[in-house]
Amino acid sequence: MPLPDREREVLTTIIEAYITTALPVGSRAVSRQSHLGLSPASIRNIMADLTEAGYLEQPHTSAGRVPTAKAFRLYLDEVMRERPLPEAHKRRIATMLRSAGLDLGDILRQASRLLSGLSLQVAMVVSPRYPDTRWKRIDFSLLNPGLVMTILVLQGGLVRNRIIETAVEVTADDLVGYANYLNHLFTDRTVAEVRSRLVAELHEAERTLNALYQRALTLAQAAFEHEPEPACEVIVDGASNILSQPEFMSAEQMREVMRVLEERTILLELLDKTATDLRPVVTIGSETTLDVLTELGVITAPYGTGSGPQGAIGLIGPVRMDYAGLVPVVNFTASALTRLLDRHF
Amino acid sequence: MPLPDREREVLTTIIEAYITTALPVGSRAVSRQSHLGLSPASIRNIMADLTEAGYLEQPHTSAGRVPTAKAFRLYLDEVMRERPLPEAHKRRIATMLRSAGLDLGDILRQASRLLSGLSLQVAMVVSPRYPDTRWKRIDFSLLNPGLVMTILVLQGGLVRNRIIETAVEVTADDLVGYANYLNHLFTDRTVAEVRSRLVAELHEAERTLNALYQRALTLAQAAFEHEPEPACEVIVDGASNILSQPEFMSAEQMREVMRVLEERTILLELLDKTATDLRPVVTIGSETTLDVLTELGVITAPYGTGSGPQGAIGLIGPVRMDYAGLVPVVNFTASALTRLLDRHF
DNA sequence: GTTTGGCACTCTTTTGATTCGAGTGCCAGA
DNA sequence: TCTGGCACTCGAATCAAAAGAGTGCCAAAC
Numbered sequence: 001m002p003l004p005d006r007e008r009e010v011l012t013t014i015i016e017a018y019i020t021t022a023l024p025v026g027s028r029a030v031s032r033q034s035h036l037g038l039s040p041a042s043i044r045n046i047m048a049d050l051t052e053a054g055y056l057e058q059p060h061t062s063a064g065r066v067p068t069a070k071a072f073r074l075y076l077d078e079v080m081r082e083r084p085l086p087e088a089h090k091r092r093i094a095t096m097l098r099s100a101g102l103d104l105g106d107i108l109r110q111a112s113r114l115l116s117g118l119s120l121q122v123a124m125v126v127s128p129r130y131p132d133t134r135w136k137r138i139d140f141s142l143l144n145p146g147l148v149m150t151i152l153v154l155q156g157g158l159v160r161n162r163i164i165e166t167a168v169e170v171t172a173d174d175l176v177g178y179a180n181y182l183n184h185l186f187t188d189r190t191v192a193e194v195r196s197r198l199v200a201e202l203h204e205a206e207r208t209l210n211a212l213y214q215r216a217l218t219l220a221q222a223a224f225e226h227e228p229e230p231a232c233e234v235i236v237d238g239a240s241n242i243l244s245q246p247e248f249m250s251a252e253q254m255r256e257v258m259r260v261l262e263e264r265t266i267l268l269e270l271l272d273k274t275a276t277d278l279r280p281v282v283t284i285g286s287e288t289t290l291d292v293l294t295e296l297g298v299i300t301a302p303y304g305t306g307s308g309p310q311g312a313i314g315l316i317g318p319v320r321m322d323y324a325g326l327v328p329v330v331n332f333t334a335s336a337l338t339r340l341l342d343r344h345f
Numbered sequence: 346m347p348l349p350d351r352e353r354e355v356l357t358t359i360i361e362a363y364i365t366t367a368l369p370v371g372s373r374a375v376s377r378q379s380h381l382g383l384s385p386a387s388i389r390n391i392m393a394d395l396t397e398a399g400y401l402e403q404p405h406t407s408a409g410r411v412p413t414a415k416a417f418r419l420y421l422d423e424v425m426r427e428r429p430l431p432e433a434h435k436r437r438i439a440t441m442l443r444s445a446g447l448d449l450g451d452i453l454r455q456a457s458r459l460l461s462g463l464s465l466q467v468a469m470v471v472s473p474r475y476p477d478t479r480w481k482r483i484d485f486s487l488l489n490p491g492l493v494m495t496i497l498v499l500q501g502g503l504v505r506n507r508i509i510e511t512a513v514e515v516t517a518d519d520l521v522g523y524a525n526y527l528n529h530l531f532t533d534r535t536v537a538e539v540r541s542r543l544v545a546e547l548h549e550a551e552r553t554l555n556a557l558y559q560r561a562l563t564l565a566q567a568a569f570e571h572e573p574e575p576a577c578e579v580i581v582d583g584a585s586n587i588l589s590q591p592e593f594m595s596a597e598q599m600r601e602v603m604r605v606l607e608e609r610t611i612l613l614e615l616l617d618k619t620a621t622d623l624r625p626v627v628t629i630g631s632e633t634t635l636d637v638l639t640e641l642g643v644i645t646a647p648y649g650t651g652s653g654p655q656g657a658i659g660l661i662g663p664v665r666m667d668y669a670g671l672v673p674v675v676n677f678t679a680s681a682l683t684r685l686l687d688r689h690f
Numbered sequence: 691g692t693t694t695g696g697c698a699c700t701c702t703t704t705t706g707a708t709t710c711g712a713g714t715g716c717c718a719g720a
Numbered sequence: 721t722c723t724g725g726c727a728c729t730c731g732a733a734t735c736a737a738a739a740g741a742g743t744g745c746c747a748a749a750c
Contacts, residue, residue: 026713039723044714062713062730102492102508137486141498147447147689151496151504153486159496159506163447163689239584240603243596251594258585258603344492344508371742386694389743407701407742 003053008079009034010046011055015067015075019320022246024064069284069319072297076282076323085328089118093336102344104128104158108235111313111337116238119326121317122261125235126271128158128304128311135186135194138220140175148175150223154191164222168215178216186220195224234264234271245318247295260292261316274300275312280331285319297321301334304341313337348398353424354379355391356400360412360420364665367591369409414629414664417642421627421668430673434463438681447689449473449503454580456658456682461583464671466662467606470580471616473503473649473656480531480539483565485520493520495568499536509567513560523561531565540569579609579616590663592640605637606661619645620657625676630664642666646679649686658682 003011013034017025027040027047034043047065050056055074056065067075093114100110108125115123134155141149146169152160170178185201186194198221205213239261248254260266270288274281280301285294297319304310313334315326348356358379362370372385372392379388392410395401400419401410412420438459445455453470460468479500486494491514497505515523530546531539543566550558584606593599605611615633619626625646630639642664649655658679660671 024713028713040713041715041723041725042721045722048715058714060730061715062711062728064713102510103506104508136488139484139486139496141482141484143481149498149504151484151498153494153496159494161448161504165447237607240600240607243600243603249596251588251596251599254596254599255585255588258588262582262585369742373742384694385742386696386744387692389745390693393744403743405701406744407699407740409742 003074006036007046007050008074009036010043011050011067011071012075012079014047014056014065015071018067019322022318022320024059024066026064029064067320069287072284072319073287076284080324082328083324085332089329090332090336093118093333097333097336097340104341107337107340108311109237111333112235112237115313115315115330115333116241118329119315119317120238120241120244121315121321121326122239122242123237123313123315124267124271125313126268126275126311127233127235133158133310134188134190137187138179138182138223140179140219142170142172142175145169148219150219152223160223162223164219166219166222170215174215177212178219181213181216182220194220198224234267236261236264236267242317247318247320253295256292257296260296266292267316270298270316271300271312271314274302274314275310278302280327280334282323282327295319297323299323299327299330301330303334303337305338348419351381352391352395353419354381355388356395356412356416357420357424359392359401359410360416360665363412364667367663367665369404369411371409374409412665414632417629417664418632421629425669427673428669430677434674435677435681438463438678442678442681442685449686452682452685453656454582456678457580457582460658460660460675460678461586463674464660464662465583465586465589466660466666466671467584467587468582468658468660469612469616470658471613471620471656472578472580478503478655479533479535482532483524483527483568485524485564487515487517487520490514493564495564497568505568507568509564511564511567515560519560522557523564526558526561527565539565543569579612581606581609581612587662592663592665598640601637602641605641611637612661615643615661616645616657616659619647619659620655623647625672625679627668627672640664642668644668644672644675646675648679648682650683 010030013030014025017029017033027043030043030047031038031040038046047056050071051058051065055068055071057068058065096114097107097110100107104127108127112123112125115125136153136155138153139151141151143149143163146166148164148166148170150162150164152162154160186197189197198217202214202217202221205217239258242248242257242261243254248257270283280299283298283300285296295318296316298314298316299321300312300314302310302312313330315321315330317326355375358375359370362374362378372388375388375392376383376385383391392401395416396403396410400413400416402413403410441459442452442455445452449472453472457468457470460470481498481500483498484496486496488494488508491511493509493511493515495507495509497507499505531542534542543562547559547562547566550562584603587593587602587606588599593602615628625644628643628645630641640663641661643659643661644666645657645659647655647657658675660666660675662671
């Protein structure tokens with residue numbers, strides 16, 4: 001059953017007060033701040049109901065109420081109105097992003113710096129994921145006899161270098177031949193396609209006993225293997241911001257939070273979901289399976305289009321973040337990033 | 346004038362006690378722990394002298410003494426005996442480093458992870474610096490008309506990708522020609538040499554009106570410019586470790602320290618010095634010009650040889666780090682890294 | 691002269707008691 | 721259904737006293 005209007009109004013007032021103060025909210029404050037014109041006593045009754053329904057919590061008997069994750073979820077889904085981003089901020093985001101130059105890594109680093117600076121929260125950016133991008137070109141460079149560097153250029157400026165050992169010694173000329181063959185075969189295919197065709201072609205080459213093709217394909221395979229998902233890296237900026245939040249004032253909590261931020265795999269998991277789903281998401285602590293995050297809120301948004309590089313950016317902060325103001329920041333940055341990448345690539 | 350033996354013994358005892366407890370040390374404790382067999386009262390006299398000489402400090406009248414930076418400097422230079430690294434640790438470092446594969450970035454990340462795990466301090470690694478490495482090969486790849494990706498492979502597996510815009514439109518064939526010419530000209534020269542010859546050759550080409558050479562050289566120049574020193578990146582691992590140190594228990598200090606760790610340029614400055622000087626260094630807080638670091642100690646060691654890639658690794662922690670145990674860890678890791686890179690490249 | 695025990699003194703930390711204030715829950719009356 | 725009133729609870733702030741750690745100095749002992 002949906003929440004009656006009055007209770008919802010009270011809850012909203014409490015949430016918004018809590019977002020700004022981080023302190024438990026009492027009935028007096030609600031009575032003054034809400035537009036209902038009710039006395040503290042009436043508010044108390046409503047608050048008692050809300051507490052029973054699981055929207056509020058009391059740290060102890062004689063403290064105010066604190067909104068629960070459930071309350072925040074309701075607020076996000078049904079009540080909150082995003083506060084439009086000031087034009088000045090939009091311009092700043094656009095120009096700063098453009099000023100980062102043409103290197104993908106630089107652009108992403110700039111985005112994360114921008115995001116953390118604008119939000120005073122922790123920003124994170126995950127670099128584009130592989131499977132949907134297209135093979136542009138492969139190159140081999142002979143470092144030593146038996147040691148080959150592969151340079152794989154994907155559409156959108158994504159470059160992966162790998163050094164691999166070859167079983168047989170190869171010459172620089174051999175490598176040119178291999179590269180030509182592979183580029184001919186794979187250019188403009190997606191990485192996923194290449195993966196599967198690689199196997200098929202290798203079988204074919206083995207069947208026809210074509211040694212050149214076999215070697216070339218083996219080399220390409222070596223360039224691809226050992227390359228599980230963590231190919232994408234996570235950029236974090238403004239980690240010290242979160243330490244100023246009053247909820248993390250105890251040393252123990254600070255350490256815990258910093259450990260989460262250092263453990264990139266957790267962040268990757270969070271961001272990866274939105275990078276594939278392609279829509280912005282706000283996640284509140286206890287909603288994730290990861291219990292390390294219970295006290296944290298996460299705003300994420302994907303960037304990039306189907307054709308270009310594709311990843312996600314996000315903010316991470318205390319559960320009581322100013323979502324109304326920050327969701328637009330994240331979304332706008334993501335779309336600015338998308339436009340920029342589209343234009344370049 | 347050098348410190349008399351007895352005073353030095355007392356000072357050493359105090360320092361070592363302070364390293365393990367992080368608490369001011371009193372005369373009773375020194376009397377029991379030192380091998381001098383003196384009563385607390387005598388120790389008190391000695392401690393008064395040491396305080397006057399600037400080796401000790403009292404937080405307040407009725408607290409024990411705390412060693413000053415001057416005391417730590419003396420300890421490091423004249424007293425400390427490095428505790429040899431257990432064979433088990435040595436083996437672990439060697440195998441873990443080898444397991445990182447052949448990619449330079451992976452190896453360095455592994456080194457930093459290893460270092461922070463073994464020391465429980467913050468590890469940092471700076472990737473090799475440019476000027477002394479040799480040009481191996483340049484490659485161009487046409488992304489769009491007017492947009493060229495340059496792939497510069499340096500000796501030692503160092504690869505830099507840059508995307509540059511060309512004033513004139515070029516074809517893929519043009520690019521192959523440019524690359525051949527440049528590789529012919531510059532292979533096995535150091536980056537510094539290339540920089541200066543680039544200018545000379547460009548003048549020459551302008552004089553002789555050789556358009557092809559001119560374009561090729563302009564392209565190479567574009568690949569080099571906008572490439573100041575921060576080409577090297579700093580990897581930091583175990584940042585949360587430092588937050589467990591009792592000296593950083595206040596929220597304000599924690600934030601301050603984390604900000605330093607996030608501000609990579611400061612770390613770069615620290616590491617860069619040892620990377621060029623080529624010898625291990627221990628720096629104590631107030632010895633640097635950077636007053637943000639007054640409460641921190643830094644152990645750094647260079648890795649790499651003159652011919653190969655060359656950078657530095659280090660640990661950063663509270664001033665009262667266990668230098669005797671940690672200096673060998675840093676040094677051994679650096680030399681293991683050197684051996685590994687020498688073997689590969 | 692060096693060392694030592696003794697002792698007064700200083701300053702922090704801890705403890706306990708008390709008070710204060712914010713907030714609640716409940717009830718009776720409008 | 722709302723409101724004012726009131727007793728109650730519990731944390732936070734305040735204060736005083738006591739405990740504890742350590743010092744500095746002195747006079748006696750070696």
